[in-house]
Amino acid sequence: MDRFDTMRLFVRVLERRSFTAAAADLGLPRSTATEAIRRLEEHLGAxxxxxxxxxxxxxxxGEAYYRRCLSILAEIEDAEAAFRNAEPFGLLRIDASTLLTRT
Incomplete structure (x- = not known):
């Protein structure tokens, strides 16, 4: 589980107030969720x-970390959304010799 997945899990645990519910929402075993949060706390030293x-x-x-996680995860979603199903737009100019443009 990478850091962003662990942040998502942490946020979900707090929102659901339950490891079991958060793990079910994310399709994880409860033991995996518990261990991931334990490792996160150990990594942060808090x-x-x-x-x-x-x-x-x-x-x-935890409340301070939760607020930061929400901000970080929102930024990631915004960045990814900007490129999902993006359609090209704008003016396209092509500089080509007249030999290539004649039909």
């Missing part, structure tokens, strides 16, 4: 989530 048996909540660091 605890991002408070886990209880009933729900998941963001810590203060």
């Amino acid at each position: 605890r991002l989530l408070e886990r209880t048996t009933r729900q998941v909540n963001a810590t203060q660091d």
Whole structure:
């Protein structure tokens, strides 16, 4: 799982307040989601989530990271959308000798 996928997972966990629901939404086993978030917290050196048996909540660091993830993921979506199904437009000028343009 790359960093962007892990960010998407982290955002989904907070939005759904559940590892199980987030994992199901993304088509992942719950254990994979749990391990990915554990590795993310280890990589960042910060605890991002408070886990209880009933729900998941963001810590203060988790809330700050969540806001940044939303911004980054939105930028990625915008960048990708700009090139998906893009149609060429504008004026095309061609400079060619008259020998090539005669029919």
